[in-house]
Amino acid sequence: MSTDLLNTLVTSAIWRAEQLAEHGIDSASLAWAEVSALEEELAKALPASQPEGRIARRGAVRAALKAGDFARAQALAERYLAEKDATRTLRASLRQLLEEDARTLADRFRHAAKAVDDVRGLARWLQEGGAFGLAA
Amino acid sequence: METLAFYSYKGGVGRSLLLANAARFLASLGKGVVALDFDFEAPGLHYKLGHAAHRESRMEGGAVPYLVATAREATSPPSLEEHMIQVPVPPGSGGWLRLMPAGPAPDRAYWVALKQLGEQIHFDDPSGQGLMPLLDLHARIREELKPDYLLIDARTGVTELGGLATTILADTVVCMFVANQESLDGTLMVAEALKASPRLKGQRPIRIVPALTRTTSEPPSEGPFAEGVKRLLELGAGTASRGNKKEPKLFELPHDTVHGASDRIVAGERTASAFSPLYKSYLELFRELVPSSAQRAEEALSRLEVVASIKEEMTGGREQYDFDDVLSPWNASAIDEGVSYEGEGYGQPASRYADLVCRDDAGRPLMVVEYLAGSHKEAVDFWGQRTKVRCLLLLSRNQHGHVEREIYARRPDEHELRPTDRRWDLPLPKEFDLLLDVGDRSIEKMIDALRRGHAEAAAWLVGEWRESVAAVEGFGPKSPPWRPLRARRILDGLAATEDPGLGEQILRRAAPGPWGPWHPRLRYRRKFRDEWGGGDDLDRWMAKDLFAPLFWRLSVEAVVRYSGERHYPGESPCLAGYRLLAHDLMGLRYDPDRTALAEGRAVWAQRSDERQGEDSEDWEPVEWLHRSRRERNEHLRLSDELAPVLVWEELGREARHFRGTLQEAREKIGDKGRKQATSSSGLRRRLRERLDRHQLAAEGLLGQYDTAGRIELYPAVIGAAAELLGVSQRSLKSVAFIYFAVLALAHQARDLDGQPGYGFAPAPLRPPYFRESPVHVSLAQCFAQRLIERLDDPNLMAAFEKLSQHQPEPYRQWEALRKVPLEQLRVYLMRARAAPAAIGLPPLEERDW
Numbered sequence: 001m002s003t004d005l006l007n008t009l010v011t012s013a014i015w016r017a018e019q020l021a022e023h024g025i026d027s028a029s030l031a032w033a034e035v036s037a038l039e040e041e042l043a044k045a046l047p048a049s050q051p052e053g054r055i056a057r058r059g060a061v062r063a064a065l066k067a068g069d070f071a072r073a074q075a076l077a078e079r080y081l082a083e084k085d086a087t088r089t090l091r092a093s094l095r096q097l098l099e100e101d102a103r104t105l106a107d108r109f110r111h112a113a114k115a116v117d118d119v120r121g122l123a124r125w126l127q128e129g130g131a132f133g134l135a136a
Numbered sequence: 137m138e139t140l141a142f143y144s145y146k147g148g149v150g151r152s153l154l155l156a157n158a159a160r161f162l163a164s165l166g167k168g169v170v171a172l173d174f175d176f177e178a179p180g181l182h183y184k185l186g187h188a189a190h191r192e193s194r195m196e197g198g199a200v201p202y203l204v205a206t207a208r209e210a211t212s213p214p215s216l217e218e219h220m221i222q223v224p225v226p227p228g229s230g231g232w233l234r235l236m237p238a239g240p241a242p243d244r245a246y247w248v249a250l251k252q253l254g255e256q257i258h259f260d261d262p263s264g265q266g267l268m269p270l271l272d273l274h275a276r277i278r279e280e281l282k283p284d285y286l287l288i289d290a291r292t293g294v295t296e297l298g299g300l301a302t303t304i305l306a307d308t309v310v311c312m313f314v315a316n317q318e319s320l321d322g323t324l325m326v327a328e329a330l331k332a333s334p335r336l337k338g339q340r341p342i343r344i345v346p347a348l349t350r351t352t353s354e355p356p357s358e359g360p361f362a363e364g365v366k367r368l369l370e371l372g373a374g375t376a377s378r379g380n381k382k383e384p385k386l387f388e389l390p391h392d393t394v395h396g397a398s399d400r401i402v403a404g405e406r407t408a409s410a411f412s413p414l415y416k417s418y419l420e421l422f423r424e425l426v427p428s429s430a431q432r433a434e435e436a437l438s439r440l441e442v443v444a445s446i447k448e449e450m451t452g453g454r455e456q457y458d459f460d461d462v463l464s465p466w467n468a469s470a471i472d473e474g475v476s477y478e479g480e481g482y483g484q485p486a487s488r489y490a491d492l493v494c495r496d497d498a499g500r501p502l503m504v505v506e507y508l509a510g511s512h513k514e515a516v517d518f519w520g521q522r523t524k525v526r527c528l529l530l531l532s533r534n535q536h537g538h539v540e541r542e543i544y545a546r547r548p549d550e551h552e553l554r555p556t557d558r559r560w561d562l563p564l565p566k567e568f569d570l571l572l573d574v575g576d577r578s579i580e581k582m583i584d585a586l587r588r589g590h591a592e593a594a595a596w597l598v599g600e601w602r603e604s605v606a607a608v609e610g611f612g613p614k615s616p617p618w619r620p621l622r623a624r625r626i627l628d629g630l631a632a633t634e635d636p637g638l639g640e641q642i643l644r645r646a647a648p649g650p651w652g653p654w655h656p657r658l659r660y661r662r663k664f665r666d667e668w669g670g671g672d673d674l675d676r677w678m679a680k681d682l683f684a685p686l687f688w689r690l691s692v693e694a695v696v697r698y699s700g701e702r703h704y705p706g707e708s709p710c711l712a713g714y715r716l717l718a719h720d721l722m723g724l725r726y727d728p729d730r731t732a733l734a735e736g737r738a739v740w741a742q743r744s745d746e747r748q749g750e751d752s753e754d755w756e757p758v759e760w761l762h763r764s765r766r767e768r769n770e771h772l773r774l775s776d777e778l779a780p781v782l783v784w785e786e787l788g789r790e791a792r793h794f795r796g797t798l799q800e801a802r803e804k805i806g807d808k809g810r811k812q813a814t815s816s817s818g819l820r821r822r823l824r825e826r827l828d829r830h831q832l833a834a835e836g837l838l839g840q841y842d843t844a845g846r847i848e849l850y851p852a853v854i855g856a857a858a859e860l861l862g863v864s865q866r867s868l869k870s871v872a873f874i875y876f877a878v879l880a881l882a883h884q885a886r887d888l889d890g891q892p893g894y895g896f897a898p899a900p901l902r903p904p905y906f907r908e909s910p911v912h913v914s915l916a917q918c919f920a921q922r923l924i925e926r927l928d929d930p931n932l933m934a935a936f937e938k939l940s941q942h943q944p945e946p947y948r949q950w951e952a953l954r955k956v957p958l959e960q961l962r963v964y965l966m967r968a969r970a971a972p973a974a975i976g977l978p979p980l981e982e983r984d985w
Contacts, residue, residue: 070263101263109206109213109268111275118336119264119271122304125334126267127260131299132329 003045003052010038010059017066029067036063040076049085057086058093065101070120074098137278140425141306143290143298145322147178149312149349150389155289156184157418158425159223163231165432168283171223171235174301175291176200176250179238185223195221198239199273200249206269207256213272216280227476234281259296267300271336274305285426294326302326303333308343308425311368312389315348315355320364327371344372347387347421355388387421390414415440439507442531442539443491446505447471450494450562466565470495477504479522488518491531494565502568503527516544520553527563527574528553545575566592579622583629591641594630598645601626601682606674627682631689631929634866639694646683647710648675679712680720687713689929692849692869696772717874717881721922723962724885724893731886771880772847772873777802778810779837779850782822786812819856827860832942836908838872841879843898849873858935861942867935874923874932878916882969893969914949915968918961921950 017031039060046053057080064073077094080086102120106113129136142155152175159171173181176199197219205214216236223233239246259266277286288305291298302309309330313323323346330342346368348355356362365386373384392414416437423433452465472493479486492505504525506515512530519528528544541560544553556575563574570585570593571577579600585593604623630646633639687695687710699709711726718726736759778786780798786805787794794801802810812818826832838857839849849872851865858865883896896912917940924932940948953961 068263068265070261070265074262105264105268109272111279112268112271115271115275115336116264116268118334119267120262122334122336123260123262123264123267126296126299127262130260131294131296132303132326133299133333134294134325134329 001041001045003042006038006042006045010035010042013038014063017063021066032063032067033069036060036067036069036072036076039063043080047085048080048083048087048090054087054090054093057090058097061094061097065097070101073101137283137286138308138426139274139286139288139306140308140310141288141290141302142310142312143302143326144292144312144319145294145326146314146319147292149314149319151292151312152181152184152289154310154312154347154349154389154418154421155287156181157415158422159185159233159235159285159287160225161418161422161433161436162285162287162426162429163223163225163233164229164436165429166230167285168231168281169233169285169287170220170277170281170283171233172277172286172288173199173236173238174297175289176238176253176297177291177295179241179246181289182221182235182237182241185221185233185235195219195237196240196245198237198241198246200239200246200253202236202273203257203269204249204252206272207253213276216276234283236277259300267304270300270305299329299333302330303342304336306342307340308345310345310347310421310425312347312349314350315361317361317364320361320368324364324368324371327368331371344368345387345421345424346372347389349389350391351388352391355386385424387417387424389417389421435509438533439491439509442533443473443505443507446529446531446562447473447492450492464564464566466494470497470565477501477523479518480524481522486518486522488515488522493525496565496568501525502565503529503563503574505529505531508532512542516553520544520546521551524548526568529562543575545573547572566590579625579629583626583632586629586633586638589635589638591638594633594638594642595645597626597630598642598682601646602674602678605677605681623681627685631686633690633694636691636693636697639690640697642690643683643686643694643698643710646678646686648678648683648712679710680716683710683712684716685927687716688870688874688923688927689932691866692772692774692873695873696774699772700770714877714881717877717919717923718885721919721926721958722878722881722885722965723959724881724887726881726885728884770846773849774851775848776852777848777850778805778814779853780840781837782814782853785822786810814852816856819852820860823853823856823860827942830942830944832857832860833939833947838868839876841876841883841898845880845884847873847876847880849876857939861935861938863935863938864931867929867931868939870932871920871924871935871939875916875920878919878923879912882912882916882919882965887966887969891969893965895969895971908947910946910949912968912971913947914953915961915965917947917950918953918956919965921954922958922961 013031013035017028017035020028020031036059039056042056043053043060046056048054048057057076061073061077061080064070064076077098080094081091102116105119106116109116112119125133125136140158142151142158144151155171159169162169171181171185173179175181179198199219202214202216202219220234220236223235225231225233239249241247257266257269259270261267274286277283286305288301290301290306290309311323311327313319327344327346330344333342335341346365348365355365369384369386390413392412419433419437423430426433447468450466450471451468472495473491475490475493476487477490477493479488489506490504491507493501494503494505496502501523502525504519504523504527506519506528508515508530512532515530516528519525526546526548530542530544532540532542534540543556543558543563545556545558545563546553554575558575558577561577563577567574567577570590571581573581577596579597582593582597582600586597601623604619604626606618630642633642695713708729711728714726718724783798783801783805786809787801790805790809794804796804823832823837826837831837837850838854839847841847849869851869854869854872855865858868861868879896879898882893883898884892886892896916921936921940924936940950953964956964
């Protein structure tokens with residue numbers, strides 16, 4: 001698929017997701033997931049050294065976070081951070097995206113804000129091991 | 137904030153009940169406590185805590201609605217207050233308790249909310265969106281409510297929420313299990329997982345406290361179960377509480393059918409009825425869970441244990457002594473527990489906590505029991521000056537941990553409570569009627585009560601008499617000390633009773649067995665047997681040294697009543713009085729029951745021979761026995777009739793040549809003559825004439841032993857004679873009774889050959905100027921005198937001596953026999969019994985024995 005087509009698709013997908021989110025429609029997260037998928041495709045097509053490639057990478061992670069799929073966002077971010085040609089600014093912005101998400105979570109649950117750093121690790125432990133971690 | 141989670145692998149272990157008790161207990165210690173119900177699939181904590189408040193408030197909040205609302209609201213979290221209930225705590229404790237129930241279960245709205253929760257929150261969401269609401273709730277409770285303790289009811293089994301409540305939220309997890317392998321294995325698996333689970337930054341390692349619940353017996357000490365328990369304890373030891381270096385302990389919570397079944401939350405209650413083995417175990421567990429509460433838990437436990445034991449003792453839970461059956465124990469409904477007592481009188485309003493308040497039938501407080509934490513003086517001053525209670529029991533523990541009792545008492549007209557000598561025998565309700573001062577339950581005070589008509593005192597006195605002489609038989613090291621003087625004081629006090637009704641009660645109480653197993657006194661006997669190693673022998677002592685003297689010393693009217701009235705079919709009066717006289721003094725055997733049975737069997741055997749082949753049952757001998765007893769019940773009577781000698785005298789004036797029977801003579805003189813003869817002036821005149829002739833004590837004037845084998849006394853004559861002699865009427869009557877009883881026994885009782893004493897048979901007719909044999913009379917008087925001497929009753933002796941002086945010289949031969957040894961006297965008696973007739977025996981002076 002050509003990058004032009006992908007750009008066209010991702011532009012309309014972003015517009016659609018923003019509209020759905022603005023009107024409080026539940027499927028907004030699905031739309032953001034679609035955006036993330038398209039941005040990921042773009043990122044595959046474009047190297048991190050190019051500005052478009054960096055934008056696509058940031059877009060894929062941000063859309064995954066907006067879709068509420070933290071695991072995917074984290075996986076994508078880890079993958080992009082590991083790329084050799086990733087610039088320092090890209091790496092910083094990717095980390096910032098994840099931190100912003102954590103801050104949002106901490107803002108929402110401000111009494112437990114201190115636990116935000118640990119909570120994702122615990123959640124992963126629970127996801128992998130089930131109740132009491134017995135299935136791990 | 138310390139977070140304690142209560143977890144069980146299997147349900148039905150009493151988890152919620154333990155949590156509810158722990159919450160209330162901690163609140164009663166002045167702590168702030170929040171209880172959180174995370175058992176979402178089967179919520180029920182609100183039934184145990186704050187059920188009434190939950191129902192009244194119609195609250196729709198709770199943990200599930202709160203979490204759903206949190207998941208929805210991105211910025212403004214819901215108010216905690218809306219989702220919590222304020223649970224009442226013991227007044228004055230200073231603590232508080234709030235419950236966040238799971239929700240408005242079992243309403244439909246709850247299950248809808250639970251469904252939404254499942255859809256909206258996924259605890260394993262890697263973004264932390266699912267876990268954060270839980271952590272936020274935990275943190276909000278800590279920061280906004282600032283409780284000292286958060287108690288979480290974690291869900292049974294292996295669930296995400298249960299896992300989170302225990303692994304992430306809790307500092308301490310109480311792992312509850314029952315005594316079976318399945319429950320233990322599951323618990324062990326979870327405990328291992330808890331130890332390996334990750335923790336948040338700054339969190340201490342989880343402390344695991346294993347608790348074996350619903351125990352009915354000791355858990356096995358060997359095998360897989362014991363191994364599992366050992367492993368569980370090792371896990372617990374690895375996470376022992378700070379500063380707690382003790383060996384890990386398995387807490388056992390016994391099965392409690394009362395508190396457990398009723399889900400009663402007893403923790404924090406100071407009432408004795410709250411005490412149970414389960415509560416005791418709870419407190420031991422709380423001591424471990426919250427080391428800072430150890431002292432308070434200890435105190436609470438100690439207080440409840442002592443007060444519960446006292447209440448049990450007061451309401452008759454312990455084995456009672458015989459007299460307690462009459463001085464009955466307190467009725468549980470007459471005892472209020474845990475009363476905040478408002479003081480009366482002038483001055484600042486004041487109140488004081490009483491563990492027990494014992495009331496009379498009208499609800500007036502009589503006695504207060506207080507387990508003392510502070511000073512004795514303060515307590516005594518308050519109860520003495522600000523209330524009208526007549527007795528105060530202060531309980532405390534000494535430095536060795538032993539319970540000490542102090543009983544204070546006062547008379548109703550006194551203003552201050554005084555310490556008493558009483559310690560272990562707690563005042564019983566009836567004692568407040570019997571005694572003005574319940575602190576002084578001395579013999580004298582009880583005898584006073586008896587004089588005032590309280591028959592219950594007789595029962596108590598008899599009980600005391602038994603204790604005073606129990607040591608005589610050497611009942612072992614546990615037997616009470618031998619106190620003969622005390623026993624004697626009791627006997628004299630009882631014997632001085634004037635009222636015949638009370639006298640009868642005394643005789644009933646003093647009568648020893650045989651009793652059936654239904655008889656309450658059997659318990660007392662069992663006590664003697666079990667604790668003092670005796671019992672049956674004591675009955676013999678009681679018969680001989682208590683009943684028999686009372687039988688002769690109490691008023692004759694009392695004896696008549698005792699012998700006559702029956703309380704149940706087949707009851708027969710005790711014969712110990714006659715036996716004392718017959719066996720111990722006269723050397724004869726008086727056993728009418730055995731005689732009647734023997735006769736009955738003989739008759740029955742004869743009749744059976746005649747009625748060969750007929751269906752029959754062996755009832756006739758028993759029938760005979762009953763007949764004998766019926767007759768015996770009428771063996772003594774106080775007659776309104778004229779004494780025979782007076783009848784003959786009266787008739788002699790009108791019909792000098794009358795030759796009929798005594799009955800015919802009585803009919804002949806009629807009522808007019810009878811009245812004339814018994815008028816006080818006429819009677820006195822006649823008796824004075826006899827007194828001058830020294831014939832007062834002869835000729836059957838005071839009474840007679842008649843041909844029907846019955847003793848008949850003439851109270852009118854005895855009364856007039858007593859007046860003339862200057863002795864008490866009662867004593868003279870008793871002396872007459874004793875004398876005629878000697879005659880009756882000399883006739884009826886059997887000797888070694890089984891023969892009755894024909895020589896003492898009463899004359900079939902009492903013709904005018906009948907003269908009794910001086911030999912027989914003297915012998916009878918001699919035995920009567922020896923009995924009176926043995927009774928050691930100065931009144932009886934005085935009456936006997938006065939009476940004896942007023943009889944013709946030949947009849948006063950008993951004085952010559954006073955120094956004759958008893959065995960020799962018995963020989964004389966045997967000879968007199970063998971004599972063919974009572975009349976015509978040679979006089980004693982001839983020494984023709």
